[in-house]
Amino acid sequence: MKEIRGYLHYIYNVLRKKEIWIRPQIKKEVLWLGNQYAGFYVVPELLNSNSIVYSFGVGEDISFDKALIEIFSCTIYAFDPTPKSIKYIKEQGNIENFNFSPVGIYKKDCSVDFFLPKNPNYVSGSIYHENTLEEKIPVPMKKIQTISKELKHIKIDLIKLDIEGAEYDVMDDILDLGMNIPQILIELHHRFSTIGIAKTKDLLQKMYRAGYKIAAISPTHEEYTFVFIGNAVV
Numbered sequence: 001m002k003e004i005r006g007y008l009h010y011i012y013n014v015l016r017k018k019e020i021w022i023r024p025q026i027k028k029e030v031l032w033l034g035n036q037y038a039g040f041y042v043v044p045e046l047l048n049s050n051s052i053v054y055s056f057g058v059g060e061d062i063s064f065d066k067a068l069i070e071i072f073s074c075t076i077y078a079f080d081p082t083p084k085s086i087k088y089i090k091e092q093g094n095i096e097n098f099n100f101s102p103v104g105i106y107k108k109d110c111s112v113d114f115f116l117p118k119n120p121n122y123v124s125g126s127i128y129h130e131n132t133l134e135e136k137i138p139v140p141m142k143k144i145q146t147i148s149k150e151l152k153h154i155k156i157d158l159i160k161l162d163i164e165g166a167e168y169d170v171m172d173d174i175l176d177l178g179m180n181i182p183q184i185l186i187e188l189h190h191r192f193s194t195i196g197i198a199k200t201k202d203l204l205q206k207m208y209r210a211g212y213k214i215a216a217i218s219p220t221h222e223e224y225t226f227v228f229i230g231n232a233v234v
Helices: 002-015 063-072 083-091 144-150 167-177 197-209
Strands: 031-033 040-042 052-056 075-079 098-101 110-117 133-142 158-161 183-187 212-217 223-228
Touching: 031 063, 040 183, 040 212, 040 223, 052 063, 063 075, 063 098, 133 144, 144 167, 158 167, 167 183, 167 197, 197 212
Parallel strands: 052 075, 052 158, 075 098, 158 183
Antiparallel strands: 031 040, 110 133, 183 223, 212 223
């Protein structure tokens, strides 16, 4: 019943031009990892014990990352500059195959103003000043190229972006570099009034032109799973 209500809400927003009517473009076996709030679909055939995963925006929930480690034994590199997230990760102690850096990802190496939630029960901050965000703090940001160079990674197998609106600038950078990452998981934030649906439509077209296709979409129609297929015919 909950999924039906969610789907009807999605259709309603499509009709109001607040949402995009879109379905998966390729047929792949997919697996939901993580809980209802922090999870994503992944394509299992593209993951193994040698896989390198970059998980940007972990908040206070690493159920997705733990599932990747448990099922595939891959190595996770997690990133989040949010104070609550940094505290939460420290409290978890050492987790095998899990590495954390208190920085965010952006289109350049810099310090940016990060707007924190007004509600003390919320975690995620954003570079966008939405109505629900009030306090701001400076946080360190790095480009994907800087991060991968520091970690000495030539190949990244999966990137997850749950970065509260910064995904548009970050994906422009990733696509410009031609990294051809096999899987990219993105929570899209066109629901933000400061972003809007046009930015998501533009990003989707850029992804398609770069050789990516949508393999799965979450029931909330916020989390998208992209697979790189290049110029292959599907």
